[in-house]
Amino acid sequence: MSRIETDTVFVRRDFLEPEAPPPSLGGFPGWARRNLFSSPVNITVSLLMLFLLVWWLPPLFRWLFIDAVWTGTDREACLPKDGETVGACWAFVNAKLAQFTFGSYPADQRWRPALVMIAFVLGLAWVAIPKMPRRREGIWLMLTAFPILTFWVLYGGLGLPVVETSNWGGLLVTLVVAVTGIVASLPLGILLALGRRSKLPFIKIVSVVFIEVWRGVPLITVLFMASVMLPLFLPTGVNFDKLLRALIGVALFTGAYMAETIRGGLQAIPKGQYEGAASLGLSYWQSMRLIILPQALKIVIPGIVNSFISLFKDTSLVMIIGLYDLLGSIQRNFSDASWSTPSIAPTGLIFAAAVFWVFCFSMSRYSMYMERKLNTGRKR
Amino acid sequence: MTLRDETADDSPRSWVRAVLYDATIRGWVFQGLVLVFLVLFAAWIIHNTAVNLHAANIPFGFDFLNMRAGFDISQKPIAYTLDSSHLQAFKVGLLNTIILSVLGIFFATIIGFVVGVSRLSSNWLLARAATVYVETLRNVPLLLQLLFWYKAVLSVLPGPRQGYMLPLSINLSNRGLTMPRPIIGEGFEIVLWTVPVAAAVAWAVARWAKRRQVATGQSFPVFRASLGIIIGVPIVVFLALGAPLTFELPELKGFNFVGGMVVHPELTAMLFGISLYTATFIAETVRAGILAVSAGQSEAAFSLGLRPSQTMRLIVVPQAMRVIIPPLTSQYLNLTKNSSLALAIGYPDLVAVFAGSTLNITGHAIEVIAITMAVYLVLSLITAALMNWFNARVALVER
Numbered sequence: 001m002s003r004i005e006t007d008t009v010f011v012r013r014d015f016l017e018p019e020a021p022p023p024s025l026g027g028f029p030g031w032a033r034r035n036l037f038s039s040p041v042n043i044t045v046s047l048l049m050l051f052l053l054v055w056w057l058p059p060l061f062r063w064l065f066i067d068a069v070w071t072g073t074d075r076e077a078c079l080p081k082d083g084e085t086v087g088a089c090w091a092f093v094n095a096k097l098a099q100f101t102f103g104s105y106p107a108d109q110r111w112r113p114a115l116v117m118i119a120f121v122l123g124l125a126w127v128a129i130p131k132m133p134r135r136r137e138g139i140w141l142m143l144t145a146f147p148i149l150t151f152w153v154l155y156g157g158l159g160l161p162v163v164e165t166s167n168w169g170g171l172l173v174t175l176v177v178a179v180t181g182i183v184a185s186l187p188l189g190i191l192l193a194l195g196r197r198s199k200l201p202f203i204k205i206v207s208v209v210f211i212e213v214w215r216g217v218p219l220i221t222v223l224f225m226a227s228v229m230l231p232l233f234l235p236t237g238v239n240f241d242k243l244l245r246a247l248i249g250v251a252l253f254t255g256a257y258m259a260e261t262i263r264g265g266l267q268a269i270p271k272g273q274y275e276g277a278a279s280l281g282l283s284y285w286q287s288m289r290l291i292i293l294p295q296a297l298k299i300v301i302p303g304i305v306n307s308f309i310s311l312f313k314d315t316s317l318v319m320i321i322g323l324y325d326l327l328g329s330i331q332r333n334f335s336d337a338s339w340s341t342p343s344i345a346p347t348g349l350i351f352a353a354a355v356f357w358v359f360c361f362s363m364s365r366y367s368m369y370m371e372r373k374l375n376t377g378r379k380r
Numbered sequence: 381m382t383l384r385d386e387t388a389d390d391s392p393r394s395w396v397r398a399v400l401y402d403a404t405i406r407g408w409v410f411q412g413l414v415l416v417f418l419v420l421f422a423a424w425i426i427h428n429t430a431v432n433l434h435a436a437n438i439p440f441g442f443d444f445l446n447m448r449a450g451f452d453i454s455q456k457p458i459a460y461t462l463d464s465s466h467l468q469a470f471k472v473g474l475l476n477t478i479i480l481s482v483l484g485i486f487f488a489t490i491i492g493f494v495v496g497v498s499r500l501s502s503n504w505l506l507a508r509a510a511t512v513y514v515e516t517l518r519n520v521p522l523l524l525q526l527l528f529w530y531k532a533v534l535s536v537l538p539g540p541r542q543g544y545m546l547p548l549s550i551n552l553s554n555r556g557l558t559m560p561r562p563i564i565g566e567g568f569e570i571v572l573w574t575v576p577v578a579a580a581v582a583w584a585v586a587r588w589a590k591r592r593q594v595a596t597g598q599s600f601p602v603f604r605a606s607l608g609i610i611i612g613v614p615i616v617v618f619l620a621l622g623a624p625l626t627f628e629l630p631e632l633k634g635f636n637f638v639g640g641m642v643v644h645p646e647l648t649a650m651l652f653g654i655s656l657y658t659a660t661f662i663a664e665t666v667r668a669g670i671l672a673v674s675a676g677q678s679e680a681a682f683s684l685g686l687r688p689s690q691t692m693r694l695i696v697v698p699q700a701m702r703v704i705i706p707p708l709t710s711q712y713l714n715l716t717k718n719s720s721l722a723l724a725i726g727y728p729d730l731v732a733v734f735a736g737s738t739l740n741i742t743g744h745a746i747e748v749i750a751i752t753m754a755v756y757l758v759l760s761l762i763t764a765a766l767m768n769w770f771n772a773r774v775a776l777v778e779r
Contacts, residue, residue, distance in 0.1 A: 035504035042503050049505040202411040206418070216760040217753045218717035224735055225753070228745040232432045233425045313521040320523075320724060327524055334531070346532035353520045353528070360519035 103169015189258025214256035265296035473733030492662025565624030669704035
């Protein structure tokens, strides 16, 4: 044990600047080494993916934008001229945009559906953005007054010229079917979910059979039923509107799916909540309305949004029973002789896909956002 | 005791109150009302329907099933002519639905599992590509995708002469996928029979290996051995019998192919659309299932000295399957139901043939729709029952 004594003492007065990581680990090369080329298998996969991207993306990009025709008034614009390749025919979409949005709604009345769509977007923003004031009132307004006003503005009567539903089309029909479906299926779904969990045997059986039958058959057969069987079920002379029949079919079908989503929420409520409600002397309906359903519905908001996404996509099926929703209107225009070129089918379908995608993707992001937000109360 | 005295009141009024507020009695009364309402509602509908059918002069009944159908079907897995009955048309449609669903489930499962695992890959490019695929196709209606494949891809393909030649003499053109047709020779059934026999042997080997491992601790490469038995034995028998299976290659004659086997453009488009669409949902299910297995399970397996491939096969996948199977079942059911969209592009499935052509010709809306719905219901219930059975076998048994 020898002590080393020195006169000089070294005390560092400042921190060392952190050094840059070795070149092989930092920056893009390091990132690529870790994420793309970490093992022989990884290298093979990366090269294969790069090859696919180089093979696919440039031609797609060319077709969509560079070789695309943006302006024009008829098929001449999109016809390939001497050896020149022609990509997407955006001129077609441009010329038909009003029809894709409103169908054959009379041109001088199109401000009506436009107004409804704007009101719908504003109302939805009010209800869906958590920071908005008076959201509860907003929800009630959107569920009660808004549908009635919408019906009056779209259909007419009381001073507005009547526009028969056979003239409705395009995005308008897509939105009408989807929104009516969700609004009508929510109460139906709640009732069926409560029925399925009821202690009354007959009510339970009726609910189970109803849910399983609608869930076990394709929507297209339900729509067929609504379009060919429903008229037979009604007294002679009562004639239902075609759109209304489709709406009934969609609502019954979605109601069954909604019931299962809500049942999940009901099952997630701890038994103590039911017992607590009972101990306060609340009746069945009081305890459901005040204690159980508010909690259950809050849990399943993401599930409800997911049902809404599938419903929104499924609305395209009304095309099969002869209603012209967005997809139906676009598809109908493929046979328009003044536009018929090989590129209008892909262009129209890609346009429809883009519209549907924007709606569905934003809804799925919203549902994920709500899931994270609602999770806070349960985080430990 | 005052409390008791107040309630124990024998006056008629309180007896009525006791009945009115009794939960059991109220429940029965309520159910009775619902029953009466349903019966009246059904009677009303049946009455209306009877009146309407009478007015339209359509007798209710299933006799029309034996009448001559008189329309043609583009894809006939069983004998069918214009003179066949509607019942035969129904069978053709049903078989086409089953063919489409089974093939669709097969491809969607494979693509779905590959994509689901790819989304969790450490390879950035692969994971991103899988994400883009899932998020794009999942958010676009299936009907639109089917129309896209049919109208925008397959129908603009070049004719047979300029079609794309793929390996194994497969040709992709606007006539669909043309591929070699297998011709079964003498004794091929024997080869087919060796498959279940080999499977039984493999099963016996697996049992023996497990017993030996429990008894002695020595492991046996069961997976590789079974694979070898199940694939190898039929191949040996096949070769020993002089390869009794030849292929008839499709040949270009004039403007079309002669010979070989053709997958019609409608079926090709349906398979592309329905498999790629359902696969996005299966991929998400698989990803969620794998993520649901806690990391501790893999770490524990590594600490026991298991290799990554063993960990995946023996520890992670069996636990993930428990989470995956119930939603996977729903996806299979959805795929089967979605196959009904075939109507939109002219693939002759049950809905197109029966609820389309037969309904239009005979006008028997109620019977036709009821039969169609019943078929899908039964298919759904069978699939659900099979998957529930499988699910019960792999479910976590907590002791």
